[in-house]
Amino acid sequence: MKKFDAIVIGAGQAGLPMAGKLARAGKKTLLVEKRRLGGTCINDGCTPTKTLIASARMAHLARNSAALGIEIPGLKVDYETVRARAIAISDRFRASATENAEGTKGLRICYGAAVFLENKVIEVQHAAGRAERFTAPIIVINTGASPLIPDIPGIRGVNYLTSETVLDLQEIPRHLIIAGGGYIGLEYAQLFRRFGAGVTLIEQADRLLPHEDADACAVISEVFQKEGIAVMTGAKVTGFHPYGKSRVQLTLEGERSESRVTGSHVLLAFGRTPQTEGLGLENTGIRRDEEGHVLVDEFLETNVPGVFALGDVKGGPAFTHIAYNDHYLLSRRLLNGKKQSVKERLLSYCMFTDPQMGRVGVTENEAIQAGLDYACAKLPMRNVARAIETGETQGFMKAIVDRKSKKILGASIIGEAGGEIMSILQMAMMGGLTWEQVRYATFAHPLYAESLNNLFMSLKE
Template identity: 50%
Template sequence: MKQYDAIIIGAGQAGVPLAKKLAAAGKKTAIIEKRFIGGTCINDGCTPTKTLVSSAKMAYQASQSAALGIKIKKFRVDMPAIKKRKDEIVHQFRDGAQNGLEQTKNLDIIFGEASFTGNKTMSVQLNDGGESELKAKLIFINTGAKTFIPDVEGLGDIDYLTSTSILDLDHVPEHLLIIGGNYIGLEFGQMFRRFGSKVTVVERASRIVSREDEDISEEMTEILEAEKINILTNSTITKLKKKKSGKITATITTDREEHNLKCSHVLVAVGRTPQTEALNLVKAGVKTDERGNIAVNSKLETNVKGIYALGDVKGGPAFTHISYNDYTIVYRNLFEKEDLNTNDRPIPYCMFTDPQLARIGLDETEAKKQKLNVKTVKLPMAYVARAIETGDTRGFMKAVVDPKTKKILGATVIGEQGGEIMTILQMAMEGGITYDRIRYCVFAHPLYAESLNNLFIAIED
């Protein structure tokens, strides 16, 4: 049994920087990773998908270039080259993260799968064979989440795709059927439509991105349908069957009417589930909720003192930046004597469709549910000078404000550079800058940000 001061299970966006910080603080540290350093973000999430999104956007811009007076007669999507570029960037990021760990003194990297054997003891099945027994006073779980696989008849009989396996495609699917009309499904749907696939999105709810305001959902639907993406809402897939020809027949129920649809590939994108099964948390006495998420308090500590959970494995907002912030909270509390918690921290996010969908704080729906006295303002991108000049006026900016305090309570942006525009408003919210100040703020012309003047001028005080 090898003794450590601290053990980190999972080398994701919280685990890697935490391991380096702990080791630098003089703690004898081990980080255990069953697959690749960098976690979902670098290997299967942000890095590869946004690389592919960039290639897809280039294809889209080429197809739309005539509107700007540039006539491109013909272009070809080279999927093997697109995949090669994506793989190279992933390896660059992954290798950089691993090299950083390897160069850290007082830190052991262990490749294998960990399972608790007792309160703060564990066994690791090593990837290169054998087994290792470890223990530590401090344990940090950063094992992340994986694709949730729904119970659909015949799904196990086809070679369905997940957000991980679809990244390995070196060809363009003829017809991609996507189960799920939220962030992951829509990013991949638009991406592969631009690469040349026929795309159908099947969503159980009455609208896509159903967690957003209705007008946001309507705008996103209009944008995607303009690219000839077929969106079926109030729909469920009840059966999948693979034909001898290799084609797949999906039986879909829409508004109680059943019909069949033929496709070449199926992507499952209905959500994520925490990777806790193999951990044998019962042995450690660590509690989970009914979905398998590790239960933590506002300081990210489990019910067992000295054991923490960070990132997607604890449920809640499944974003890389939240995982990283979890690390900063835990480390600063333990080693810099801070008293930080996760209560009321901002949850910004951005869906990297084109245009982007970005949000911070309250939306109009939540404000109404809370019966708050608010005003909502909206500015179509068609009224934004920069959007007109660049030839992309899809989407709008929207903000929820308190007319009494003049504070910005939340904002949602669909538009080119939507994430960057949202972040400006987040900074204003964090710094207490009120909308009446932004209304007359001097921004450089002609930026997208400049139109925040016009957004808030619309409010009648």
């Protein structure tokens, strides 16, 4: 058995930098990865999808450019080039990450599947069938999550797509059915529609974005309707069926009736499941929840001392930036003795539909449910000067503030650069600024940020 100071399982956006920092700090470190360095984000998540979204937005702007006095005849989507660009950018990011990791002194990269044999012992199965055993006093689990494939009748009998395999499509689907209306489903629905596909989006809840405020749902629903995306809410998928030579049909159950929808392709967007199956955790004392997530405390440590879990595998908000921050918190603890709770960080995220939705802190619904004494400031994008000038008037700026302290509790921004505008309010929240301080701040003209003055103008001082 080979001994290391630390073992990191999974080279995602937490594991990869975590292993590098441990090694550079003088710890003999093993990084185990069964697939490719970079995790979901670089290989089949953020990087390729946001690259595709950029191309889809360009197609959308070109189709609607006449309103700005620019006519573009003969518009054509060259999906082969679109896809090649996304692959090239992912390859570049992964190559950079790989070169950096391979050049780190004290870091060994081992490709293969890791299996726990006991609390601090793992075995790595190599592709050639050879196995090695390793042990270390510190073990970090960063195995991430994968697309959830629910046990629905007929699902194994059709050629379905997931958020990973949909990137392998070499042509635009004629009619794409997306089962599941989460952020992944919404982003794919819009980008493929803008590439020219017919799209039907199915959501079991009674509206899109059920975890957001109703006004956010209304904006996105209106955008999708204008762009010709068929949205079916309150519809539960109860069956999958092959239809004809190459099509697929879904059976849906609503409140009062059953219906069917047929398409050329179906994309499963039911969510993601932690990659703990096959990890051998049953051979350890490491606890998991009912869904398979590794349970950790507020300092990212499992019930087995010295074993930690970072990113999606531990549950909670499944975002790349959360995973990266996990590694930051743990590296400071292990290398600098600075123990910081995940409860202290401010959660923000962005959905990359067009317009974007940037969110930080509490929603208005959450403020109501918590019984907070709050006030709501809201400004439609149609009243934002920069939005009018650029023709990007869909959406709104919205902030929840505490009436007494005047501190900002949360914000929802739907609009062009919505995530960037949200981040300004996030910084204000981190700095403890009041809405009055933002109201009277001097922002450069004419930026979207400048309208944060106007957003808080409606509140009484």
